[in-house]
């Protein structure tokens with residue numbers, strides 16, 4: 470008797486999502502992960518000195534329909550909480566003023582929730598941004614308006630991790646349109662952290678479904694015969710695949726390029742920088758946006774404060790201590806404004822996490838995209854597959870879509886189909 474097993478390589482969110490989708494209806498899956506733990510770019514760091522923090526703050530929106538469904542399926546929806554129910558506090562470091570804004574245009578019916586500088590002409594521009602007729606940069610639609618500094622710029626960097634002067638309006642629009650629904654713009658964070666509130670519940674659900682999760686197993690190469698994969702060469706083992714077996718590579722583009730060099734993949738990435746300060750914060754987390762500073766977002770937890778600086782390529786080579794010192798000088802007044810007893814002259818212990826390839830660069834041009842199922846029994850997943858902004862939501866969606874692509878595969882082999890947008894974007 471031959472088995473039908475789906476071998477999923479990469480236990481980030483895309484791989485976990487694929488494994489949940491395969492096993493939801495009784496299918497059999499095995500996960501292989503190169504690093505010692507599942508989670509990929511969503512992880513909580515647990516150093517020996519007990520100063521635990523996420524690699525970087527991750528936020529979700531209630532509009533992230535697929536992720537909300539996944540969280541419910543693994544029993545973790547209530548672990549994602551809305552820290553700022555009354556609107557997102559924005560602190561302008563240039564003026565020292567703090568005000569709350571709504572992220573959904575519906576909330577702007579209340580003048581107190583409107584972003585500073587929002588005028589009637591901006592509403593037209595924002596609608597054009599949500600429904601762009603052609604691909605162009607976000608900045609080319611919004612122009613040099615106060616709303617760019619106060620809302621659209623920070624939102625673009627948060628959602629696309631790409632500066633607005635190059636960021637794709639079409640990609641941003643896919644996320645913005647979801648925020649147009651009432652209550653869709655509620656911003657959520659993990660109550661205790663990414664591992665405990667997302668990765669571990671997914672892992673436990675998979676374990677309850679008898680899915681082996683083999684860590685420390687890097688896929689070195691694929692063994693192919695014609696248009697099928699017939700074997701996997703991993704860190705310490707080789708696996709011969711049965712005729713019914715299927716493979717999902719839930720990996721970043723550079724790994725796909727190494728394993729399947731003929732496929733077109735995005736070549737350019739953007740960095741995210743995170744600084745974590747160890748200090749006594751609040752029992753209930755707070756989440757604040759900052760304007761006019763390096764610091765973009767600030768998450769205050771019970772025992773630390775995390776700062777996010779996205780699209781941070783220019784800072785990647787800066788000295789970590791220097792970065793922490795600059796960021797502390799910026800955020801100390803904000804923390805004081807929130808009611809914490811901190812001093813600008815007394816910086817707490819800090820940890821700087823540099824994610825050099827945090828996401829692909831989501832520029833206003835056709836990005837190289839491989840077919841979802843480039844070989845007869847192999848499909849691709851990962852946040853960078855498809856047209857959505859590269860986030861947890863796109864990772865979840867890609868895992869489910871890879872499973873669907875294999876389920877719908879014709880019995881005979883398929884050939885490698887070139888995607889129309891297969892030119893390399895370094896030409897830009």
Ligand SMILES: Cc1cc2nc3c(=O)[nH]c(=O)nc-3n(C[C@H](O)[C@H](O)[C@H](O)COP(=O)(O)OP(=O)(O)OC[C@H]3O[C@@H](n4cnc5c(N)ncnc54)[C@H](O)[C@@H]3O)c2cc1C
Nearest residue numbers: 479481482483503509510525527528687688851852860861
């Ligand atoms: C600092 C930071 C902040 C972010 N903030 C947000 C946010 O606020 N909201 C949001 O929605 N998203 C955010 N993101 C993006 C989000 O983390 C990613 O979109 C998502 O985690 C990608 O999941 P993935 O499974 O596609 O890829 P990955 O997480 O990269 O998973 C790939 C996995 O494959 C493994 N692997 C690689 N090569 C091999 C191999 N050869 N064999 C076996 N295993 C291999 C890797 O170890 C990894 O575990 C952020 C990302 C970063 C870095």
